[in-house]
Amino acid sequence: MAWFRREKPKIADGEPEEERTVNTEGIFVKCPECDNALYKRELTESHEVCTHCGYHFRYSAMERLALVFDDEEFETLDENITSGDPLGFFDSKPYPDRIKQAKKVSGLNEAVVSAKGKIGGHNVYAAAMDMSFIGGSMGSAVGEKLTRAIEYALRDKAGVIIFSASGGARMQEGTLSLMQMGKISAALAMLHEAGLPFISVLTDPTTGGVTASFAMLGDLNIAEPKALIGFAGPRVIEQTIRQKLPKGFQRSEFLLEHGMLDIVVDRREMRDTLIRALDFMMPARKAA
Numbered sequence: 035m036a037w038f039r040r041e042k043p044k045i046a047d048g049e050p051e052e053e054r055t056v057n058t059e060g061i062f063v064k065c066p067e068c069d070n071a072l073y074k075r076e077l078t079e080s081h082e083v084c085t086h087c088g089y090h091f092r093y094s095a096m097e098r099l100a101l102v103f104d105d106e107e108f109e110t111l112d113e114n115i116t117s118g119d120p121l122g123f124f125d126s127k128p129y130p131d132r133i134k135q136a137k138k139v140s141g142l143n144e145a146v147v148s149a150k151g152k153i154g155g156h157n158v159y160a161a162a163m164d165m166s167f168i169g170g171s172m173g174s175a176v177g178e179k180l181t182r183a184i185e186y187a188l189r190d191k192a193g194v195i196i197f198s199a200s201g202g203a204r205m206q207e208g209t210l211s212l213m214q215m216g217k218i219s220a221a222l223a224m225l226h227e228a229g230l231p232f233i234s235v236l237t238d239p240t241t242g243g244v245t246a247s248f249a250m251l252g253d254l255n256i257a258e259p260k261a262l263i264g265f266a267g268p269r270v271i272e273q274t275i276r277q278k279l280p281k282g283f284q285r286s287e288f289l290l291e292h293g294m295l296d297i298v299v300d301r302r303e304m305r306d307t308l309i310r311a312l313d314f315m316m317p318a319r320k321a322a
Contacts, residue, residue: 154309177214202242
């Protein structure tokens with residue numbers, strides 16, 4: 035019958051697949067803790083913390099500094115200090131090539147960024163380590179930048195905050211990297227004698243020589259939730275002692291329970307927590 039006849043052509047179904055598919059790459063991120071799909075923009079707004087379960091994604095050094103300084107304003111320091119190759123180290127590739135690659139990947143000159151500015155009106159020298167630069171490892175340049183930041187604080191009678199995120203000492207620099215543990219710790223001892231505060235913020239992960247030195251020397255030791263904190267990794271310990279470790283061993287909540295930390299703080303509350311601590315620790319030194 036004529037009135038059943040289709041007058042309009044069928045919808046074309048020969049469109050290329052890519053034209054019929056919505057590209058969501060880079061829009062959503064899957065949380066490794068709760069498996070929820072997170073809208074990337076919302077994740078950025080929550081400072082890379084899952085809005086469903088509170089899982090803390092890795093955070094860059096520059097993001098950490100911007101998070102805590104007043105109005106996100108700060109001056110970076112000693113950017114010209116970079117690693118050399120004192121041992122002529124070579125494994126699968128020359129050490130200078132690793133440094134070059136790390137700079138390209140991270141956009142940084144070293145595994146730590148040091149800066150000065152104000153936090154809650156207090157003059158503060160802060161440093162943040164970055165895992166994207168050879169695992170946040172501590173070599174001579176990292177040790178020098180941290181030591182100088184502490185010495186600047188001594189000179190200006192300011193507080194010091196260090197955000198640790200590191201796999202430990204940098205093996206490519208051998209004993210020279212281990213020497214940084216004592217060097218930084220000695221500078222912190224001088225800071226302590228001057229009555230100036232050092233706040234250590236341990237993030238995931240903080241391990242090796244960093245944990246064994248300055249990261250645990252804070253007047254106030256803070257950690258982000260579920261951060262891995264220890265000297266040797268849990269797998270190494272289990273293989274050595276041939277025993278199964280307790281659940282949550284070396285995580286920040288476990289360390290808090292056993293007296294190795296003072297407080298565990300959600301990243302979204304970190305700035306307010308630091309301001310309260312600085313108000314208490316240096317009330318007479320608040321900047322005008």
